[in-house]
Amino acid sequence: MNIHDPKVKSDSQATSSVSRPSREEAEEAVRTLLRWAGDDPAREGLLDTPARVVRGYEEWFRGYDEDPEAMLQRTFEEVAGYDEMVVLRDIRYESFCEHHMAPIIGKAHVGYIPTDRVVGISKLARVVDAYSKRLQVQEKLNAQIANTLQTVLKPQGVAVVLEGEHHCMSTRGVHKPGVSMVTSTMLGVFREDRETRREFMGHIGNPVNRL
Numbered sequence: 023m024n025i026h027d028p029k030v031k032s033d034s035q036a037t038s039s040v041s042r043p044s045r046e047e048a049e050e051a052v053r054t055l056l057r058w059a060g061d062d063p064a065r066e067g068l069l070d071t072p073a074r075v076v077r078g079y080e081e082w083f084r085g086y087d088e089d090p091e092a093m094l095q096r097t098f099e100e101v102a103g104y105d106e107m108v109v110l111r112d113i114r115y116e117s118f119c120e121h122h123m124a125p126i127i128g129k130a131h132v133g134y135i136p137t138d139r140v141v142g143i144s145k146l147a148r149v150v151d152a153y154s155k156r157l158q159v160q161e162k163l164n165a166q167i168a169n170t171l172q173t174v175l176k177p178q179g180v181a182v183v184l185e186g187e188h189h190c191m192s193t194r195g196v197h198k199p200g201v202s203m204v205t206s207t208m209l210g211v212f213r214e215d216r217e218t219r220r221e222f223m224g225h226i227g228n229p230v231n232r233l
């Protein structure tokens with residue numbers, strides 16, 4: 023698919039201009055898939071399944087209704103001049119690959135060096151969640167988290183490393199369980215300064231060695 027084709031919608035267009043079907047339409051789509059799988063949606067064990075699946079979608083894809091930039095608005099300046107690296111490592115995330123709608127399960131490691139204000143650490147994890155709970159490719163998820171932190175907090179730099187197991191690779195297709203995809207986005211001083219990057223990697227440990 024050529025995403026530069028004007029007929030192909032970009033991510034932001036796709037999420038803002040699409041009208042949502044009703045809950046009943048969504049449940050009917052699940053019944054169609056159940057029939058496609060070869061089962062009978064009218065049998066007792068499957069009667070409530072469409073409603074459960076739709077409730078599951080509300081949870082798995084709640085990120086479309088969340089605003090990551092708004093999550094970062096409250097910051098704290100009283101940190102006694104602390105201007106060193108802040109790292110949150112091993113943030114579990116659960117996402118879905120946009121090619122197969124299969125789970126991507128992994129860990130995010132997020133670091134930044136504040137300029138004059140810090141953000142509550144739970145908000146870093148909330149931003150990871152808000153972008154995870156959407157259809158994703160790992161590279162995009164990685165870039166979105168890093169770019170949002172950089173744009174809103176305007177720190178000296180941001181580092182985000184993601185590890186993820188893609189169930190589209192482990193449970194279907196090429197069938198390679200245990201494979202972890204590692205991606206990283208380095209911005210500001212993390213990109214420019216090798217020592218800063220090395221300090222961050224030291225804090226999170228080498229993802230590949232920790233599997």
Ligand SMILES: Nc1nc2c(ncn2[C@@H]2O[C@H](COP(=O)(O)OP(=O)(O)OP(=O)(O)O)[C@@H](O)[C@H]2O)c(=O)[nH]1
Pocket residue numbers: 119120121158159160161188190191194195196
């Ligand atoms: N770069 C990248 N690739 C991904 C991600 N998630 C899934 N993929 C890959 O996306 C590709 C889609 O390839 P296609 O050939 O269109 O789909 P497919 O026929 O189902 O391919 P197979 O998975 O190889 O069976 C596959 O190679 C997936 O492994 C991701 O987050 N990043």
Ligand SMILES: [Zn+2]
Pocket residue numbers: 119120121122123124188190191
């Ligand atoms: Zn996939």
